[in-house]
Amino acid sequence: DAGVTQSPTHLIKTRGQQVTLRCSPKSGHDTVSWYQQALGQGPQFIFQYYEEEERQRGNFPDRFSGHQFPNYSSELNVNALLLGDSALYLCASSDTGQAGYTFGSGTRLTVV
Amino acid sequence: AQTVTQSQPEMSVQEAETVTLSCTYDTSESDYYLFWYKQPPSRQMILVIRQEAYKQQNATENRFSVNFQKAAKSFSLKISDSQLGDAAMYFCAYRSPGGSNYKLTFGKGTLLTVNP
Numbered sequence: 001d002a003g004v005t006q007s008p009t010h011l012i013k014t015r016g017q018q019v020t021l022r023c024s025p026k027s028g029h030d031t032v033s034w035y036q037q038a039l040g041q042g043p044q045f046i047f048q049y050y051e052e053e054e055r056q057r058g059n060f061p062d063r064f065s066g067h068q069f070p071n072y073s074s075e076l077n078v079n080a081l082l083l084g085d086s087a088l089y090l091c092a093s094s095d096t097g098q099a100g101y102t103f104g105s106g107t108r109l110t111v112v
Numbered sequence: 113a114q115t116v117t118q119s120q121p122e123m124s125v126q127e128a129e130t131v132t133l134s135c136t137y138d139t140s141e142s143d144y145y146l147f148w149y150k151q152p153p154s155r156q157m158i159l160v161i162r163q164e165a166y167k168q169q170n171a172t173e174n175r176f177s178v179n180f181q182k183a184a185k186s187f188s189l190k191i192s193d194s195q196l197g198d199a200a201m202y203f204c205a206y207r208s209p210g211g212s213n214y215k216l217t218f219g220k221g222t223l224l225t226v227n228p
Contacts, residue, residue: 033215042116042203042218043157056214088155092216100147101216103157 004104006091012110013081021076021107025093031055032074033101034066037088049074050096078109086111114139114206118219125194126227132179133189133222135204145207146180147216148189152200160202163187191224199226 005024013019025032031050035043045058049068068074072093078085088108092101115138125131137146148160163171163180170178175195179188191198204219 031214035216040220042205042220043216045215045217048214058215090155090157092157100145100159100162102159103149105154105156108155 004091004093004102006089006104006107008107009105010108010110012112015081015083015111017081018077018079019081019109021078021089021091021109023074023076023091023093023104025072025074025091026102029093029095029102030072031094031096032068032072033092033094034074034076035090035092036060037090037106039087043090046076081111083111085109114141114144114208114217116204116206116217116219118204118222120222121220122223122225124225124227125191127194127196129194130190130192131194131224133191133202133204133224135187135189135219137185137187137204137206139185139206141208143209145209146178146187147205147207148176148178148187149203149205149218150198150200151203151221157203161189194226196226196228199224 007022033048034046037043047057048055052068063079065077088106090106091104094101117136144165146163149157150160161173175192177190201221203221205216
């Protein structure tokens with residue numbers, strides 16, 4: 001039973017560029033959340049997708065957007081990258097009604 | 113808004129000994145979920161243990177147990193018979209019961225070192 005799969009594992013981008021990160025949820029899960037984890041900090045909630053719609057959003061600018069596909073996989077897009085966007089981006093999935101989440105290993109984004 | 117505080121940036125323990133990691137939280141809700149997650153160098157956040165606030169009994173998972181003090185808003189993690197593989201960052205997290213708030217709120221973490 002595959003867990004949460006994220007791609008790519010590492011990524012280097014230049015300021016001002018755009019990036020897309022991908023997440024495949026655990027089998028049987030229909031809800032996907034994205035978190036940003038800066039170095040030495042706990043993860044911060046970006047948004048959650050359910051039934052292909054953004055269900056809840058954290059305190060992140062509109063440069064951060066997402067999408068969920070009919071197969072429940074999800075993408076996180078970040079436009080106009082800033083140096084401060086450098087972080088580990090974690091995807092977490094769950095089944096509707098579950099309180100806990102299963103996390104992937106993340107994508108390490110470095111903006112130079 | 114809910115907040116989670118982990119006051120111990122780093123802790124160390126000898127192999128086979130017991131260690132307790134502290135977590136406090138602030139909320140006005142009466143029902144919620146609390147979690148401890150482990151993040152090893154592989155970066156994946158792994159669920160260690162979960163506690164529902166309405167349950168008075170403290171959760172236990174093998175060598176891991178919690179001391180949940182609802183009135184004090186305290187949720188500490190006890191690791192017994194520590195093993196080298198327990199070395200990792202440990203995060204305490206809070207989640208509302210649902211409705212319109214689904215996010216996990218994390219503390220800043222405690223780095224646990226296990227000495228052989």
